[in-house]
Structures are given as C-alpha cells and as structure tokens.
Amino acid sequence: xxxxxxxxxxxxxxxxxxxxxxxxxxxxxxxxxxxxxxxxxxxxxxxxxxxxxxxxxxxxxxxxxxxxxxxxxxxxxxxxxxxxxxxxxxxxxxxxxxxxxxxxxxxxxxxxxxxxxxxxxxxxxxxxxxxxxxxxxxxxxxxxxxxxxxxxxxxxxxxxxxxxxxxxxxxxxxxxxxxxxxxxxxxxxxxxxxxxxxxxxx
Amino acid sequence: xxxxxxxxxxxxxxxxxxxxxxxxxxxxxxxxxxxxxxxxxxxxxxxxxxxxxxxxxxxxxxxxxxxxxxxxxxxxxxxxxxxxxxxxxxxxxxxxxxxxxxxxxxxxxxxxxxxxxxxxxxxxxxxxxxxxxxxxxxxxxxxxxxxxxxxxxxxxxxxxxxxxxxxxxxxxxxxxxxxxxxxxxxxxxxxxxxxxxxxxxxxxxxxxxxxxxxxxxxxxxxxxxxxxxxxxxxxxxxxxxxxxxxxxxxxxxxxxxxxxxxxxxxxxxxxxxxxxxxxxxxxxxxxxxxxxx
Numbered sequence: 086x087x088x089x090x091x092x093x094x095x096x097x098x099x100x101x102x103x104x105x106x107x108x109x110x111x112x113x114x115x116x117x118x119x120x121x122x123x124x125x126x127x128x129x130x131x132x133x134x135x136x137x138x139x140x141x142x143x144x145x146x147x148x149x150x151x152x153x154x155x156x157x158x159x160x161x162x163x164x165x166x167x168x169x170x171x172x173x174x175x176x177x178x179x180x181x182x183x184x185x186x187x188x189x190x191x192x193x194x195x196x197x198x199x200x201x202x203x204x205x206x207x208x209x210x211x212x213x214x215x216x217x218x219x220x221x222x223x224x225x226x227x228x229x230x231x232x233x234x235x236x237x238x239x240x241x242x243x244x245x246x247x248x249x250x251x252x253x254x255x256x257x258x259x260x261x262x263x264x265x266x267x268x269x270x271x272x273x274x275x276x277x278x279x280x281x282x283x284x285x286x287x
Numbered sequence: 288x289x290x291x292x293x294x295x296x297x298x299x300x301x302x303x304x305x306x307x308x309x310x311x312x313x314x315x316x317x318x319x320x321x322x323x324x325x326x327x328x329x330x331x332x333x334x335x336x337x338x339x340x341x342x343x344x345x346x347x348x349x350x351x352x353x354x355x356x357x358x359x360x361x362x363x364x365x366x367x368x369x370x371x372x373x374x375x376x377x378x379x380x381x382x383x384x385x386x387x388x389x390x391x392x393x394x395x396x397x398x399x400x401x402x403x404x405x406x407x408x409x410x411x412x413x414x415x416x417x418x419x420x421x422x423x424x425x426x427x428x429x430x431x432x433x434x435x436x437x438x439x440x441x442x443x444x445x446x447x448x449x450x451x452x453x454x455x456x457x458x459x460x461x462x463x464x465x466x467x468x469x470x471x472x473x474x475x476x477x478x479x480x481x482x483x484x485x486x487x488x489x490x491x492x493x494x495x496x497x498x499x500x501x502x503x504x505x506x507x508x509x510x511x512x513x514x515x516x517x518x519x520x521x522x523x524x525x526x527x528x529x530x531x532x533x534x535x536x537x538x539x540x541x542x543x544x545x546x547x548x549x550x551x552x553x554x555x556x557x558x559x560x561x562x563x564x565x566x567x568x569x570x571x572x573x574x575x576x577x578x579x580x
Binding site for chain 1: 308397413415416431433434449451452459469470487489490508510511529531550552554568570571
C-alpha cells in the first residue's frame with residue numbers, strides 16, 4: 086500500500102479532482118485502508134468548504150478563522166509524520182482560508198480595488214503552494230528552526246488578521262491595502278526562506 | 288547531494304581534500320575578481336581580503352563536522368565543509384579565509400557565525416541562524432538569515448538584509464538600504480546622506496538615525512512596532528505618515544507643519560522644497576520624529 090508520506094501530499098489535488106488517474110487510484114486505495122488519511126481528507130474538505138462559503142460581504146475573519154482553527158488540531162493531531170508540525174497544518178489552513186477570502190473579494194460589488202484583490206489572490210496562491218512544499222519537507226527543518234518559523238508565521242498571520250479586519254471597516258483605504266499586501270509578501274518571503282533553510286539543514 | 292557537490296568540485300578542476308583533519312591549512316590561486324563560494328554547516332568563519340592572487344584557508348574542522356574541500360579554477364572557487372557521508376554534521380568548523388580584494392563572495396551556512404571584512408567585491412551571506420557581521424568596503428551586501436543577528440558596519444552603495452527574528456544593526460555609509468524583518472528590531476545609524484532606505488518589520492521596532500540626499504527617499508513600516516526617526520531639523524521633504532496608533536510624536540518639524548491628512552490616521556507635511564520623500568506607515572505602533580543629535 087502507498088505509505089501515508091506519499092499519499093498525504095496528494096490529498097489536496099485529490100479533493101480538487103485534478104489528480105491523474107494513476108495517482109488517484111493509489112490515493113483511493115490508500116484511503117480505503119487508512120483511517121488517519123481519511124480524517125485528514127475530511128479536515129481539508131471542511132476548510133475548503135468554509136473558505137468557499139465566505140460571503141462577498143465579508144464577516145470578520147477572526148470569527149471564521151477561530152471556527153476553523155478549533156477543528157484543525159484535532160483533525161491533524163496524532164498520527165502521521167506531518168502531524169508533528171501542526172503549525173504547518175495551521176499555515177496551510179490559513180492559506181486556504183485566505184484564498185477563499187481573496188476570491189470572495191473578487192466577486193461583483195467587492196469593495197477592494199481590482200489591483201489589490203488580484204495581487205492578494207496571487208500572494209495567497211503562492212502561499213498555498215509554498216506551504217504545501219514546506220509540509221512535504223518539514224522533517225528537514227531542525228526543531229529550533231521550526232519554532233522560529235512557527236513563531237514568526239503566527240506574528241504575520243495575526244497582523245494580517247488585524248489589518249484585514251480594519252480594511253473591512255474602511256474598504257478601499259489605500260494605506261491599509263498596502264499594509265495588507267506587505268504582510269502577505271512577508272509571509273511568502275518567510276515561507277520561501279523556511280523551505281530553503283530546511284534544505285540547508287538537511 | 289553531497290556526492291554531487293564533490294563531483295562538481297572535481298570537474299571544476301581538481302580538489303584539495305584534507306581528510307581526517309583537525310587543523311587545516313590550504314590554498315589555491317584565484318583571480319582578483321574571482322567568484323568564491325563558501326559553505327559550512329556550523330561553526331564560525333572569518334573572511335578577510337588581501338592583495339595576493341590566491342585564496343588561503345586555515346583553521347580547524349572537527350571530524351564530526353566533515354571534511355574541508357577547496358576546489359575550482361582561479362576564476363571560480365568553492366570552499367566547502369562537507370558533512371560526513373550519510374549523517375548530519377555534529378561538529379564545528381572554525382575557519383579563517385583570505386580572498387583577493389575584488390573577489391565576489393557567497394557564504395551559505397546553517398548555523399555558523401560569519402564575519403566578513405570586504406575589500407571591494409560583493410558579499411552575499413545566507414544562513415539559518417548564527418551572527419553575521421559585514422565590515423569593510425563592498426560593491427554590494429546581501430544578507431538573508433532566519434534567526435541570526437546581523438551587523439553591517441561597512442561602506443557600500445547597496446545593502447539588502449532579510450531576517451525573521453534576528454536583530455539588525457547598521458552603522459555605516461550606505462547609499463541604499465533595504466532591510467526587512469518579521470520580529471527582529473531594526474537599528475539603523477547611517478553616516479553620510481542616503482539615497483534610498485526601505486525599512487520594514489511586522490512586530491518589532493524601527494529606529495533610524497541619518498540624513499537623506501536632496502531627492503532621497505525613506506520608507507519605514509511596521510504593523511505593531513514603534514518607528515523612531517532622527518533626522519536633521521532642516522530636511523526638505525514631503526512627509527506622509529500613517530499611524531493608527533495615534534498622532535505622531537513630533538519633535539522635529541516646524542510647529543503646525545504636520546497636518547491631518549484626508550483619511551483617518553494619515554498625517555502630511557511639506558518642509559522646504561519638499562524634494563525628499565518620507566513615507567511612514569504603522570498599523571498600531573507609535574511614530575516619533577526627533578532631531579538627529
């Protein structure tokens with residue numbers, strides 16, 4: 086049977102329906118026999134659904150995020166190699182959440198400028214990709230490095246949440262939009278650096 | 288990967304391998320503008336320049352750190368502490384490296400302390416942790432570290448620093464500086480007039496002391512940290528400050544020069560001919576403007 090370490094990175098694509106026939110069959114066979122990965126797939130599905138369900142007139146992201154975050158550790162906790170890196174799960178979840186958020190902002194009547202929304206969507210897509218890469222390489226990071234990355238990602242994510250909330254109260258505020266984009270950019274830079282650091286330490 | 292690296296070194300023109308070593312000493316010819324790449328996992332390395340056309344390496348490499356390899360051509364050399372086959376390095380290397388003055392230098396490390404005294408060439412240092420210090424004169428400086436503290440005490444037209452949680456201290460003559468961190472504070476004391484400065488941190492503070500050329504540009508941004516700028520009292524600039532943390536504390540600009548802008552938290556001013564640009568943004572930190580002492 087395909088091991089969890091091989092099946093897990095494919096779950097997102099499996100859920101999106103973009104997996105080729107061969108890998109899809111392998112994932113399905115693995116899921117049939119692995120309760121842990123089935124639970125993970127359900128968790129990813131819940132996150133995607135929650136992100137897609139965000140209304141165009143946005144609710145405070147903290148409330149939605151709190152709901153997602155409270156479910157994630159339990160879903161990701163006890164079993165696979167990446168379960169030792171719950172922060173990466175949270176980072177992936179936040180990236181997915183922000184992706185939904187950005188897409189929602191692109192809808193008709195969205196208060197954000199097109200350029201802002203487009204750039205945010207680009208950052209979010211790149212963030213999802215890098216988070217996925219980092220999850221796959223997570224074992225390469227030294228524990229102390231992992232802690233540094235975790236701590237700094239949390240700082241950035243809190244800043245993004247606060248700036249996004251302020252932007253909701255004051256849509257179209259150019260200075261706030263720039264602050265939000267700057268935080269996304271820093272998030273990407275940190276994920277990129279963490280990925281490279283893992284390769285240096287391994 | 289390590290095998291591939293060793294193979295590349297061999298293909299580049301032969302490699303000096305110093306096996307089973309503690310004390311090491313080796314060297315190779317190098318052109319004045321050679322490209323020199325140095326890699327060591329952990330320990331410390333001090334790099335200085337000299338007038339000779341060669342690279343000289345001496346120091347100690349613990350058996351657990353791996354082995355020292357020096358290879359390449361006079362135009363492009365690699366100095367590598369290669370980890371032991373099949374396992375992670377658990378020892379350290381402590382090296383003194385001398386390179387030609389105009390050499391272009393790249394240093395990559397996981398957790399080594401890196402000290403470079405540049406002699407005119409470019410310097411690029413990438414680490415995960417470990418202190419990084421760059422002094423001397425460099426064509427350009429680039430430092431990227433996840434957790435290491437960074438000190439620049441150099442003369443260079445261009446410097447770029449990225450750190451997540453390290454502390455950045457700059458004391459030097461730079462024309463352009465781009466420094467960004469997540470949670471590390473940025474303490475910048477520039478000598479001479481600066482053409483362009485971009486300083487950015489998410490949660491920590493920024494303290495800048497310096498001057499700008501007449502059409503210079505200073506950008507400083509934090510999310511939660513305070514921003515303190517110490518500038519000459521007569522600086523002619525267009526000021527744009529955004530501070531949701533309250534009205535800026537202004538001890539620098541002429542009385543009533545600072546006015547509320549079009550949107551909440553925005554403040555603007557124009558002094559003199561307004562040629563230079565000061566752009567400051569903080570979400571919830573304080574902005575403090577002071578006279579440079």
